[in-house]
Amino acid sequence: MSVSAHGASPIAQIGEWLKEAEKKEALEPAAMSVATVDADGRPSLRMVLLRGIDERGLVFYTNLGSRKAADIRVNPYVALCLHWKSMTRQVRVEGRASQVSDAEADAYFASRPRDSQIGAWASKQSQVLEGRFALEARVAKYAARHAIGTVPRPDFWSGFRVVPEHVEFWEDRPFRLHERTVWDLVDGVWQSHKLYP
Ligand SMILES: Cc1cc2nc3c(=O)[nH]c(=O)nc-3n(C[C@H](O)[C@H](O)[C@H](O)COP(=O)(O)O)c2cc1C
Numbered sequence: 001m002s003v004s005a006h007g008a009s010p011i012a013q014i015g016e017w018l019k020e021a022e023k024k025e026a027l028e029p030a031a032m033s034v035a036t037v038d039a040d041g042r043p044s045l046r047m048v049l050l051r052g053i054d055e056r057g058l059v060f061y062t063n064l065g066s067r068k069a070a071d072i073r074v075n076p077y078v079a080l081c082l083h084w085k086s087m088t089r090q091v092r093v094e095g096r097a098s099q100v101s102d103a104e105a106d107a108y109f110a111s112r113p114r115d116s117q118i119g120a121w122a123s124k125q126s127q128v129l130e131g132r133f134a135l136e137a138r139v140a141k142y143a144a145r146h147a148i149g150t151v152p153r154p155d156f157w158s159g160f161r162v163v164p165e166h167v168e169f170w171e172d173r174p175f176r177l178h179e180r181t182v183w184d185l186v187d188g189v190w191q192s193h194k195l196y197p
Pocket residue numbers: 028031044045046047048049050060061062063066067068069125126
């Protein structure tokens with residue numbers, strides 16, 4: 001296995017692929033799956049939207065009462081997968097998730113449309129819903145409560161930053177001889193190698 005050390009990190013390349021996807025992918029180019037594992041070692045998977053990416057990691061936002069948030073509390077190791085059909089590319093990320101700062105979550109929440117902010121207040125995400133009416137009643141309640149002025153961020157709603165330790169880029173090539181490039185963080189330095197398809 002040939003291994004090369006880089007001063008760079010793979011995060012910049014994820015950002016570049018994402019920028020290309022924003023031009024080419026018709027719907028939700030920032031959609032990614034997040035796999036978590038619960039206290040019994042059982043995995044679960046769902047889609048979220050990638051809402052921030054920089055050298056610190058990849059950020060998504062969610063309800064802290066959700067199943068994914070409960071899993072992360074007992075096991076911070078998660079896996080992400082981005083797939084762009086228009087570009088026949090996939091990125092896999094593995095790493096540790098940690099909650100973003102209140103200031104960061106506040107800033108993102110403030111940027112959301114008002115109806116989405118009210119929706120965040122109204123949703124007891126992943127809890128049993130008695131019926132559609134119960135949800136609509138909660139939307140009406142919080143819309144009335146926050147009728148005037150800015151809508152504050154609920155303390156049960158925040159973001160998680162996934163700090164990558166392992167990244168794989170996959171690109172389609174003819175005859176299934178695909179290109180796979182893996183990056184591993186070893187003693188704080190990113191190293192990369194190729195894999196057979
Ligand atoms: C394309 C797409 C994007 C989504 N984005 C988010 C998101 O950013 N945050 C979120 O909490 N749920 C998002 N969801 C809903 C989740 O997939 C999931 O239903 C919800 O978060 C509850 O998951 P949990 O019970 O496993 O925690 C999205 C769903 C889809 C299909």
